[in-house]
Amino acid sequence: MENIALIESFSEFKDDKLIDRVTLMAILEDVFRSALKKKYGEDDNFDIIVNPDKGDLEIWRNRVVVADGEVEDPNQEISLTEARKIEPDFEVGEDVSEEVKLVDLGRRAILALRQNLISKIHEHDNTNIFKHFKELEGEIYTAEVHHIRHRAIILLDDEGNEIVLPKDRQIPSDFFRKGDNVKGIIESVELKGNKPTIILSRTAPVFLEKLFEQEIPEVFDGLITIQNVVRVPGEKAKVAVDTYDDRIDPVGACVGMKGSRIHSIVRELGNENIDVINFTNNDQLYITRALSPAKITSIKLDEENKTAEVMLKPEEVSKAIGRGGHNIRLAGQLTGYEIDVFREGVEEDVELKEFSDEIEDWVIKEFSRVGLDTAKSVLEQDLEDLIRITDLEEETIKEVLKVLNEEFEE
Structure with a gap:
């Protein structure tokens, strides 16, 4: 005994x-x-x-x-x-x-x-917790806010397991209080010492993909497949969808009547603007769709170097570039092409890199980052818009505009 x-x-x-x-x-x-x-x-x-x-x-x-x-x-x-x-x-x-x-x-x-x-x-x-969550990697998981730190939010699930939502895995507009339920994707599970570290993410593209599976029955059932997802978390996303059933409109099925199906996903992601487009193996058509809502006049592809020169009417350029350059950058990530925008009917123009003796390289690169590669593409923008879409100071932009205007005045 x-x-x-x-x-x-x-x-x-x-x-x-x-x-x-x-x-x-x-x-x-x-x-x-x-x-x-x-x-x-x-x-x-x-x-x-x-x-x-x-x-x-x-x-x-x-x-x-x-x-x-x-x-x-x-x-x-x-x-x-x-x-x-x-x-x-x-x-x-x-x-x-x-x-x-x-x-x-x-x-x-x-x-x-x-x-x-x-x-x-x-x-x-x-060990059991590690194995359990390792099997859940890439899946949606919900847990409750337990403690808010400067660099991360500590969550607890119903079993009392600790889950970490780092600051850089949060959508910029996210704001949580203790006791709130938080939904995200189990991004990674690692053993540090003998203790499992479980990382949750709300910024990973796969989170958006899994939300589609959760909210749209045709995606869950496999009738509609998601070919690619690219995101600027909290700002904009592009989702390429496809189907083997010709009777189904994959874009319409994902968006729903007046956006009814996609609305809950948009709300979950802090009003992230989501473009759903039809996937195609025709690169030219794919790029055209990816640059929506801009209407493209013509495209010249270099398939070997994966570059595309896109011609648009002047009034369509800002739509193609998008706020902060998000639209053109995401279109490039979605299609795998580096996309350059050119204005139709503009015969006399000069590439910004030609001004490298008067404008510093890092300034030229910042304009290029938001899709502004030529002098006239910069001059056609309002000062306020240039301040908003670039990370440049107002005085720097004014100096650039002065240099460019002097070129065309001559």
Whole structure:
């Protein structure tokens, strides 16, 4: 009974853990073998008998009887006199099995056993949690805000598992309070030490893809497939969809009547503007669709270098570029082409890089980043728009406009 009482005291904290009694007893055996090895130097001559149904555990030490005065290894051998104290009819050369009571290990050893057991159970729990969440990578998960830090939000799920939502995985417009439910994608799961670190993301393109699966039955059922997703989180996204069923309009099915189907996705992503376009293997048509809502006059492709020169009417240029250059940048990411915009009917124009002796390279690169590669493409924009879509100071932009205007005045 001594063993049972001690084991029950060891296992009293298992009730709030996801561990069954059989697993607990296996961990107990491992822990006790470690203790025996520490006390006796080895454990191979010990039998540990576990009875998970009763919650009992017995330890038996096996030794060989030797003549009195000839004991060389007290752990492996027992003198005849000591053996006959156990049973009076033992003879030299026979095997003796003697039960080891846990209390015989001493108070300090029992405390160490308990600490080792707790550590092993935590390790078991952490391994199970790691495996569970590793299988959920790339899936949508919801948890509650527990603590808000400067660089991350700490979430807890219904099982009390800690999940981290880093600042750079949050949509810029996200604002959460303690107790709020947060939805995201399980982006990564790693073991740091013995503790699993679970990272949630709301900015990953796959989060948008999974929201489509969740909200649009045809996507969930596989009737509509998502070919590619690109995003500027919280600002704009483009989703290319396709179907093998000619009777289905994939764009219409995803958007819904008056945007009814996509509305909940837009709201979840902080009013992110989502363009849904039909995928095609025709690169020219694909780029045309990707630059929507701009209407394109013509396209010249270089398939080898993956570049596209797009001709538009002047009034369509700003639509193609989009606010902050998001539209043209996302179109390039979606199609895999580097897209350059040219204005139809503008015969006299000069590329910005021709002004490198008067305008610094980093300034030219910033204009190019938002799709403004020529002098007239810059001059056609209002000063306020240039300030808004670039990361340049007003004085810098004014100086550039002065240089460009002087070129055309000549």
